[in-house]
Amino acid sequence: MKNKYKEDFGIFDNNTIVYLDSGATTQKPRCVLDAMKMFYEKENANPYRAAYGLSVRATECYNTAREKVAKFIGAKNSCEIIFTKNATEALNLLAYSYGLDNLKKEDEVVISIMEHHSNLVPWQKVTKEKKAKLSYLYINDNYEISENEIENKITAKTKIVSILSVSNVLGTAVNLEKIIKKAHSVGAVVIVDASQSVAHQKLDVSRLDADFLVFSGHKMYGPLGIGVLYGKQDLLEKMSPFIMGGDMIEFVHEQETSFATLPNKFEAGTQNVGGAVGLSSAISYLEKIGFSKIEKVEKELLSYAVKKLSALSFIELYCPKEIEKMASVVSFNIKGVHPHDVASLLDLKGVCLRAGNHCAQPLMRFLDIDSTCRISFGIYNTKEDADALVDALKEIYQKFEKYIKDEK
Amino acid sequence: MNGFDDIYNELIMEHSMNSFNKKSLQSPTGCQLGHNPNCGDEIELQVKIRNGVVEDAAFTGHGCAISQSSTSIMIDTLRGKKVEQAKKIVEIFIKMIKREKISSAEKKLLGDSVAFENIKDMPARVKCALLSWHTMEELLERK
Incomplete structure (x- = not known):
């Protein structure tokens, strides 16, 4: 064949x-490499920083890629797309910026026993610090999470459910609709780690009603070093920044700082524009097929x-x-x-x-x-x-x- | 299969699947855990050292054919050696696996452990061959 x-x-x-081994990282199509080469040869400058045309163009490339990602996953507004290094960084951002600010003693964070360490270790750290509980959805003999398990584990105490879409070990596709519905019925927010499904199934965060969703670009034919955090605008706006530095600020005084609006609030330092351009091209590639x-x-x-x-x-x-x-x-x-x-x-x-x-x-x-x-x-x-x-x-x-x- | 027998030779296969050295010692004088977090290989190495001689050694735990056989053959190689001599053999083995040059006299000291020579051509597995040797290194240094 x-x-x-x-x-x-x-x-x-x-x-x-x-x-x-595409679950670890996919190979990269020529169009992605060409798009990145083109960017570095024709449009490379530090985005957001300078008044000259080249820098403006680099900024445009970056934000065009953001709009592309927003459309690709069905986000309502491109400011809901935060670029990160990978899914791991996005999950850490959520654990620290959302978890630390919102968890209280005896609250529960629910994850599944199938989680990758990146969606497990940050929650251990944050729940320990806040004296909250980390609770697990276990799988049955058929390697899936039963409806009973979802009903029993997601309770009034649950404040965050962070769950993968597809297990990187077992291949099990999780029933996200059911989990999200149950979580919302008890007032919890849901984070979806879509790393293993983003290159394989159509994503629609609006239809899914996920509160947050993360994935890595390199597992969907994009380059290494670029990832995405999607978050509902009202939630992201209320969250504190994660990494501090240039570009994520409004006014900086000797002792106080006010922060930029979305998405810049979560994107400190010079960003990986070349990576975003490559990711955008990978999305075009997937959409073309x-x-x-x-x-x-x-x-x-x-x-x-x-x-x-x-x-x-x-x-x-x-x-x-x-x-x-x-x-x-x-x-x-x-x-x-x-x-x-x-x-x-x-x-x-x-x-x-x-x-x-x-x-x-x-x-x-x-x-x-x-x-x-x-x-x-x-x-x-x-x-x-x-x-x-x-x-x-x-x-x-x-x-x-x-x-x-x-x-x- | 091309390359299979260069690495997974008879000696290595025998030791990996049916090791006489995979057991617990009656009264060990030293005990050390070796762990490779990347692949999950875990061995517990025991030695009985008396009057400056490695009288006996044994191991328990789990891992791939390379780490299991490397541990078992190492024990055969070091059993009965003076501690100083054992340290030297460990050093030579590590040098060999890390592609550093060793003399033919040094190679002779390795005995059966020379069976792992070709592991250097399988870089992803070097850490498996070295796990028990690094663990032994720590045990011997402790004396």
Whole structure:
């Protein structure tokens, strides 16, 4: 099967690499690299700072990218889009600026056991400091959060629910509508970590009614070092700034400072305009293909890969039984073989996947495993990639088989 | 599979899956935890040192084939060696894995541990091979 999108990515030129780690970071299409090159060659200057034309143009590039992101996720106003370094920084901003100001003793922050450390460690820090409680939505045997769990854990004490859209380990797609509805019914705000879904499913923050939403540009074909925080305007306006410095101020006196309005209040220091331009181009790329197409291609591939992996008796899968409950990520192990050995040996066959705890140690402990192998797809992947993986896994198992048997 | 046997050779596979050294010692004189937070490998290394000699060592814990076998083969290599000699062997092993030059006399001192020579060609796995050796280094320094 020929994949016409693969040609858009320079990394695959004369390179037979099977890249199955888009959940960690996607490859970058040429249009993104070209847009960034163009910016640095034609429009680069420090934005906001100077009166000369070039600086004005750099500022325009930055804010055009902001408008593009706003439209892409269905935000009402582009001032609701704050550029950050990545999703991690955006989550830290929320934990500190929203969490510290709004949490009181005995309040609860609810997250899920599937969270990436970036949506877990900041909440530990903030809840400890405020003597609040960090509470978890656990998953059932089908690797999903049950409706009961949502009903029981989100209570009148809950002030913040911070939840991923898709698990970066299990591929489970979370029922965001249900969680948001329940959270709002008890007066809590909801933060959505959309890092693992932003490149795969259409986002609409207005329809979803998410209060905040974060993602990284580099997981959606954009460059490294640019991320997004979306927040409802009234909430962002009430929040204190996170990082202090240039551009985020109004008046600075020796002992007092007043702050700029949105979005500048949350963007201290010279910003990553080149990154924003690249992200904007990545959005154009995704929109040109269209999410209906992306979802169709990726779902088919996911379903094919899961089917092929389930047919191998030596493979243990960690995913929901129903493919409709998953998106773009699959975790598995070869029984009796450590994932790092599997990953190193796959590397010898030109197959790149991730092995380890995937920045989700509490989830690993909950599942009572040390680590997994994880594949994650992008628009450039094909069924041949899945076949190459399965063939290599068979070969690896053959090598290990006699030693595994010796152990018994 | 090309490259497989260079790294995952018979000796390494045997030690990783069926190690005689994976157990607890009766009365260890030293004990040290080694942990690799990136991959979650965890070993607890025990030694019994008497009269300046590493009389015995053993380990428990979990990890990949490289870290498990490296630990087990290290124990075989160091068992019965004087502490000063053991320290020297640890130093040579670390040098070898870090692609520094070692002499043929030094290489001889490594015994079976030389089986890990090719790990230097798999940079992502160097930390797995070194985990127990760094842990042993700390144990020996403590005496």
